[in-house]
Amino acid sequence: MTSTTSPPTAGRRSDGPPSRPAPALRRSGRVRDRGASRVFRWAATGAGALILVVLAAVAVFLVLRAWPALTTPAAELTEKITWLRGADSLAAFVGPLVFGTVLAAALALLIATPIALGIALFISHYAPRRLASGLGYLVDLLAAIPSVVYGLWGALVLAPLVQPVWAWLNRYLGWIPLFGGDVSPTARVILTVGLVLAVMLLPIITAVSREVFLQTPRLHEEAALALGATRWEMIRTAVLPFARSGIISAAMLGLGRALGETMAVLMILSPGFLYSFKLLVAGQQQTIAANIAAQFPEANPLGVSALIATGLALFVITLLVNMAARAIVARRKDFSGAN
Amino acid sequence: MSQRIDVKDLNIFYGDFRAVADIEMAVEPRSVTAFIGPSGCGKSTFLRTLNRMHEVIPGARVEGTVAMDGVDLYGNDIDPVAVRRQVGMVFQRPNPFPTMSIAENVLAGVRLNNRRISKGDAQDLVEASLRGANLWNEVKDRLDRPGSGLSGGQQQRLCIARAIAVKPQVLLMDEPCSALDPISTLAIEDLIAELKASYTIVIVTHNMQQAARVSDRTAFFNLAGTGQPGRLVEIDETSTIFSSPREQSTEDYISGRFG
Numbered sequence: 001m002t003s004t005t006s007p008p009t010a011g012r013r014s015d016g017p018p019s020r021p022a023p024a025l026r027r028s029g030r031v032r033d034r035g036a037s038r039v040f041r042w043a044a045t046g047a048g049a050l051i052l053v054v055l056a057a058v059a060v061f062l063v064l065r066a067w068p069a070l071t072t073p074a075a076e077l078t079e080k081i082t083w084l085r086g087a088d089s090l091a092a093f094v095g096p097l098v099f100g101t102v103l104a105a106a107l108a109l110l111i112a113t114p115i116a117l118g119i120a121l122f123i124s125h126y127a128p129r130r131l132a133s134g135l136g137y138l139v140d141l142l143a144a145i146p147s148v149v150y151g152l153w154g155a156l157v158l159a160p161l162v163q164p165v166w167a168w169l170n171r172y173l174g175w176i177p178l179f180g181g182d183v184s185p186t187a188r189v190i191l192t193v194g195l196v197l198a199v200m201l202l203p204i205i206t207a208v209s210r211e212v213f214l215q216t217p218r219l220h221e222e223a224a225l226a227l228g229a230t231r232w233e234m235i236r237t238a239v240l241p242f243a244r245s246g247i248i249s250a251a252m253l254g255l256g257r258a259l260g261e262t263m264a265v266l267m268i269l270s271p272g273f274l275y276s277f278k279l280l281v282a283g284q285q286q287t288i289a290a291n292i293a294a295q296f297p298e299a300n301p302l303g304v305s306a307l308i309a310t311g312l313a314l315f316v317i318t319l320l321v322n323m324a325a326r327a328i329v330a331r332r333k334d335f336s337g338a339n
Numbered sequence: 340m341s342q343r344i345d346v347k348d349l350n351i352f353y354g355d356f357r358a359v360a361d362i363e364m365a366v367e368p369r370s371v372t373a374f375i376g377p378s379g380c381g382k383s384t385f386l387r388t389l390n391r392m393h394e395v396i397p398g399a400r401v402e403g404t405v406a407m408d409g410v411d412l413y414g415n416d417i418d419p420v421a422v423r424r425q426v427g428m429v430f431q432r433p434n435p436f437p438t439m440s441i442a443e444n445v446l447a448g449v450r451l452n453n454r455r456i457s458k459g460d461a462q463d464l465v466e467a468s469l470r471g472a473n474l475w476n477e478v479k480d481r482l483d484r485p486g487s488g489l490s491g492g493q494q495q496r497l498c499i500a501r502a503i504a505v506k507p508q509v510l511l512m513d514e515p516c517s518a519l520d521p522i523s524t525l526a527i528e529d530l531i532a533e534l535k536a537s538y539t540i541v542i543v544t545h546n547m548q549q550a551a552r553v554s555d556r557t558a559f560f561n562l563a564g565t566g567q568p569g570r571l572v573e574i575d576e577t578s579t580i581f582s583s584p585r586e587q588s589t590e591d592y593i594s595g596r597f598g
Contacts, residue, residue, distance in 0.1 A: 222392065223430065227424070228505065237436060
């Protein structure tokens, strides 16, 4: 590849023309960058560009295919699509789905993040070395379980198991709106979904934050210890601040998975299309991904287009979430420890 | 605010490996004691046993006694965390907390000790500590900026300010100038000369001129060979060590014949 693609100047260079005494010192990108390094540069650039291309392709696909539904008048839409659930426009249809998606993902993140950070800290700073590697391996194994299995487990095992807990919450903490309403006898509710999603998020959040915790410079840990910090104080002063942006990245990776999770939600949740914060009542919320999977087989062309429009909404949510995470990480860049 | 340290029959281990053997010495209060010796002779390892930082390394342990004003730091009822609050430490490479501002760095130790401190007191302490570390004039206008933005020498003085903010009895310095340029080194050495009025200071250095300049007493460590434990060869007044040491190996080392 080098010999065929290198420009003529590079070929002449090896002959060493006498008019240029120190060709190797000349600053010329063409000369310095040849052979394997050129291949690598193009491979790396190509890989980087591929991300943009894929992202753009997905966005274009979503917009093109959603276009019919986006441009059809609301009256025609409700007439042709039977399952719009009484929504009188596309926005009124997408809205509750967006709400349900964000609610389920937020619940999952709220439950998973503290537990995952606890596991990660235990593995990185508390557990004896042999126990730590075994435990880390076990947590990674959680990621290998297919989501359909999580769905089955959630619906058949976890739901009956947590039902009494949910009933208890409803009876004694029902005055909090979140736990109010008629508690579902089957526990196929959004809180159960959040719990199952949380288990699915554990491995990814744990793995990423554990790696970040382990990268805390020994120097900073010793600085804290030498000031008379206990282990927990050392973690608070040196490890957690250092790992802050990594923790946010880990949570966002998890959130991405929770937002898009389909099978587990589909199999557990008894769906509804309301803006409802009632976590223990069946038939209140539904997520975008599960809704697409549920409706897709029977949808007519316009229906498919409407579903893809909901997919576009999910795409936008995910982008916004990631941008927000970046903004949070960048806000205290000076203090990040990267410099 | 400064105390005497008596070390007796001290053996220091990494797992089964005995790194330092049979140390016996006294560190005088309100003075500077320098540890010199070739690499691997265990002087840094020994220094870290004086504030029980040695044992944070997995498998590391210590036998013998280190007594601070008669209290054995390795006694059964002694909390290593409490020891480290009494014995401050400055490391080889400057290590201010990168996630904290300059002022927060100075206050880090005080906040750890769970002392509620009023805003005014905190400001006073920051100023006093930074003045104590000869850094105040350089950073007083940017106390809320990250400590990692300072130069290496300034960072090291910030670390000293952080260490003295908790008012320790003893200040340990593990090659505090080895990562610094000559001007910054001079600033730190001047600072050490001022600090010894109030603290007992122990400094490890590879630089024999530095030991001669800053210390009152000098201890020379050596090891018989790789795999052998390091030993204290002799400790004496710095002027004596550098003019007429008792041991031949000390003279060989300080005159540059090895190491």
